Amino acid sequence: MTHEMPRDTGMDNTFKILKDGYMYIMNQQERFNSDVFETRLLGQRTICLTGEEAAEIFYDENKFQREGAAPNRIKETLFGKGGVQGLDGEAHKHRKAMFMSIMSRENLQHFNQLFKQQLRLALNKWERKDEIIFYKEIREVLTRASCLWAGVLVEEDMDKLTDEVATLFESAASVGPPHWAGRMNRNKLERRIKGLVEDVRNGKIDPPEPSALYNFSWHQDLDGNYLEPEIVAVEVLNIIRPIVANAVYINFLVLALHKHPDELKKIKTADDEYTKMFIQEVRRVYPFFPFLVAVVKDDFIWRDFTFKEGTLTLLDLYGTNHHPKSWDNPDTFNPERFRDWSGSPFSFIPQGGGDHYLGHRCAGEWVTLEIMKTSLDFLVNQMDYNIPEQDLNLSMNEIPNAPEIELIQIRKK
Numbered sequence: 001m002t003h004e005m006p007r008d009t010g011m012d013n014t015f016k017i018l019k020d021g022y023m024y025i026m027n028q029q030e031r032f033n034s035d036v037f038e039t040r041l042l043g044q045r046t047i048c049l050t051g052e053e054a055a056e057i058f059y060d061e062n063k064f065q066r067e068g069a070a071p072n073r074i075k076e077t078l079f080g081k082g083g084v085q086g087l088d089g090e091a092h093k094h095r096k097a098m099f100m101s102i103m104s105r106e107n108l109q110h111f112n113q114l115f116k117q118q119l120r121l122a123l124n125k126w127e128r129k130d131e132i133i134f135y136k137e138i139r140e141v142l143t144r145a146s147c148l149w150a151g152v153l154v155e156e157d158m159d160k161l162t163d164e165v166a167t168l169f170e171s172a173a174s175v176g177p178p179h180w181a182g183r184m185n186r187n188k189l190e191r192r193i194k195g196l197v198e199d200v201r202n203g204k205i206d207p208p209e210p211s212a213l214y215n216f217s218w219h220q221d222l223d224g225n226y227l228e229p230e231i232v233a234v235e236v237l238n239i240i241r242p243i244v245a246n247a248v249y250i251n252f253l254v255l256a257l258h259k260h261p262d263e264l265k266k267i268k269t270a271d272d273e274y275t276k277m278f279i280q281e282v283r284r285v286y287p288f289f290p291f292l293v294a295v296v297k298d299d300f301i302w303r304d305f306t307f308k309e310g311t312l313t314l315l316d317l318y319g320t321n322h323h324p325k326s327w328d329n330p331d332t333f334n335p336e337r338f339r340d341w342s343g344s345p346f347s348f349i350p351q352g353g354g355d356h357y358l359g360h361r362c363a364g365e366w367v368t369l370e371i372m373k374t375s376l377d378f379l380v381n382q383m384d385y386n387i388p389e390q391d392l393n394l395s396m397n398e399i400p401n402a403p404e405i406e407l408i409q410i411r412k413k
């Protein structure tokens with residue numbers, strides 16, 4: 001026998017989700033004491049899921065598909081059209097392999113070298129300034145490193161390019177002019193990269209192998225055809241944009257060190273294992289990517305609830321990383337919880353769950369871990385800075401959520 005899903009009543013709860021932001025699904029989960037409930041968003045019946053078991057279901061390709069799930073406004077800014085995020089089945093695995101072809105140990109080390117070099121150059125500049133807005137500065141460092149790594153746009157006015165790339169993720173959840181700026185910048189960037197793809201194919205330029213521009217330009221689909229240049233451009237931006245978005249995570253490192261002075265002391269002499277635990281805890285505690293969307297593929301029943309084909313479904317990432325079934329005192333910042341941690345790939349999902357090659361889990365998770373490790377070492381061992389009195393509260397309904405921390409008295413160590 002099946003039951004009715006608990007339901008957040010109301011004609012439409014879009015306004016509520018905008019108001020509660022990262023907390024919306026968690027709040028309803030507590031209210032109904034259920035990891036599944038239904039609501040109405042943007043005029044559509046929508047199922048919300050949270051927690052490890054629900055995440056495992058969400059990643060079952062027989063139950064959910066990505067095609068037709070992402071709203072147009074997200075494709076116009078964040079994702080682009082025709083990219084890996086909206087593919088399913090074999091077509092997805094084949095495209096994903098293209099991404100993973102640039103994620104070898106050696107190529108990750110190459111990225112790391114570029115990133116370190118850009119950090120050192122930036123520090124020379126910061127030393128000469130009275131104050132910096134760290135988020136803005138680090139975004140530019142990441143834009144430079146990512147473009148060098150991807151083999152594109154390095155000759156550009158980097159300040160402007162950084163703003164253009166950042167609007168792709170900063171504007172995704174906005175409305176009005178910021179959203180339109182995101183769309184405009186996406187069109188412009190895609191057009192420029194498409195031109196570079198054509199130049200690669202015409203033999204005018206020869207980017208290094210491996211690099212996103214090289215590997216993606218010469219990637220063949222399942223029928224043996226090269227991808228449309230527009231699609232290559234979308235996928236190259238699927239490398240650059242999220243690397244720049246790591247500025248949000250690096251900002252969280254600064255916040256975590258500032259809010260937990262004992263941790264700062266520990267990190268100064270920490271071994272690799274503790275450093276990694278600290279980084280995992282930052283990724284678990286702080287909010288970034290709020291939830292994922294998919295569509296029910298065929299009718300199925302789970303926990304006595306019927307999931308109807310075609311129903312839009314959200315998986316709560318923030319809530320799963322704070323779910324009381326998986327995490328003791330989920331709101332406490334405690335890197336020790338990751339010592340000998342044997343969690344499943346579905347309980348800790350800041351960058352998605354499951355398998356990197358077979359499913360949609362973030363293709364750049366290892367790049368992110370490199371970036372965070374290098375940044376943490378840089379912040380703690382290579383530079384001195386002070387954080388003057390300022391409002392460092394995180395708002396839970398701004399997506400993304402990157403406080404513009406002001407740093408002063410910046411010096412090399």
Ligand code: HEM
Binds near residue numbers: 085240242288289367
């Ligand atoms: C700020 C750090 C990052 C966060 C929080 C993040 C988060 C995510 C999330 C939540 C997904 C969706 C997983 C799913 O749909 O199941 C994803 C997918 C993806 N990410 Fe990341 N990501 C980050 C960094 C990166 C980096 C550095 C890259 C590339 C170098 C990258 C490339 C991708 C790609 C290509 C996908 C699509 C994968 C697929 O659909 O199969 N991400 N990311």
